[in-house]
């Protein structure tokens with residue numbers, strides 16, 4: 395049997411796309427190879443959000459080239475966001491690539507593999523109407539009890555730093571009936587936790603035809619009605635589109651978890667304007683306050699960028715103080731990275747690398763202190779944990795996540811997929827530790 399290997403870079407949307415790539419290749423009769431070295435068909439699903447992703451990719455493509463040189467019968471396919479942004483240029487830059495495809499053209503890989511290939515490099519791209527939902531392809535889940543469910547693709551925002559609209563196109567929502575039917579099938583198949591995926595989940599539905607239009611709040615309620623789904627998550631919402639109806643739906647739907655990943659990007663209203671985020675610091679903080687007062691025990695995590703062009707010390711201090719005021723439970727922190735053809739890449743006053751480094755170090759330290767203090771407050775309490783597998787550092791312990799999305803390392807007699815009540819005994823900025831409580 396011919397074997398494939400898929401390497402994935404980037405976000406959860408890419409991880410979900412990779413599950414569909416694997417499912418499609420298995421339908422074509424290929425088996426999975428545990429490493430790139432052992433694969434006849436090597437697939438790399440790429441990301442281009444920051445320059446770092448591309449540097450890692452270049453190293454990987456180097457390895458794939460060496461493997462192909464040793465065995466020219468192997469095939470190399472490159473998909474995802476970097477492929478989309480490069481398109482034809484990819485073949486000039488990396489002649490070892492046989493086939494390239496954008497995020498909206500995953501099915502093209504299957505068609506190419508199944509067809510008579512003539513040896514010339516070829517590609518399938520596109521961000522228009524021809525794009526297809528990866529969800530239409532057969533999938534292969536990493537864990538039987540958790541699933542991603544794609545609700546939309548693309549993004550209509552114009553954030554000045556971001557390449558996503560260029561590589562994933564305008565927003566296209568998936569009809570709600572299809573989404574709910576998929577969740578019903580997943581539930582029958584043993585799935586207990588779903589994560590709704592979209593580049594901007596809470597603008598879901600606005601592009602659907604009038605008769606089928608349904609907002610994100612109504613979609614959450616429809617998902618909540620599916621039996622046997624214990625936990626519903628979603629990522630990522632845009633603060634500008636987080637309407638009160640969604641907050642109410644989160645509070646009222648039992649399965650919807652008490653966690654929102656709410657990317658702030660900056661704490662300075664001046665920088666937020668230059669980023670074209672369309673909210674300011676005050677509106678962001680008002681949203682956080684409304685969410686916290688409506689949804690008891692809510693965890694809020696965020697994304698923050700330092701070193702956006704023109705960011706002064708004063709702007710950066712505003713980001714630091716936002717972390718304290720909003721009391722984030724966690725944050726992904728990024729150094730601004732100029733991206734091809736984005737508005738911000740050509741702005742004056744790019745911040746020197748060294749200053750960006752200094753700022754991110756200070757920011758990380760504050761994020762950790764804040765998150766640590768928030769996690770310490772959980773000590774002594776009992777959390778419901780969905781067990782995911784063994785602990786990565788101690789095989790005698792298990793690991794899972796709370797409804798608030800905090801990782802818990804626990805002692806107890808539990809198997810992956812189980813819901814366990816855990817008494818919390820210790821905390822760090824990212825992890826809780828505890829022991830399973832067994833009611834007798």
Ligand code: 5AD
Pocket residue numbers: 443444555556557657659697698699728729730731732733
């Ligand atoms: N530079 C740095 N970080 C970026 N992000 C998006 N584009 C850039 C960029 N050009 C971050 C944002 C976004 C997360 C997925 O990546 O914080 O929310």
Ligand code: SF4
Pocket residue numbers: 403404405406407408440441442443474475558561562
């Ligand atoms: Fe995901 Fe953006 Fe990276 Fe594409 S570029 S994989 S959408 S993070």
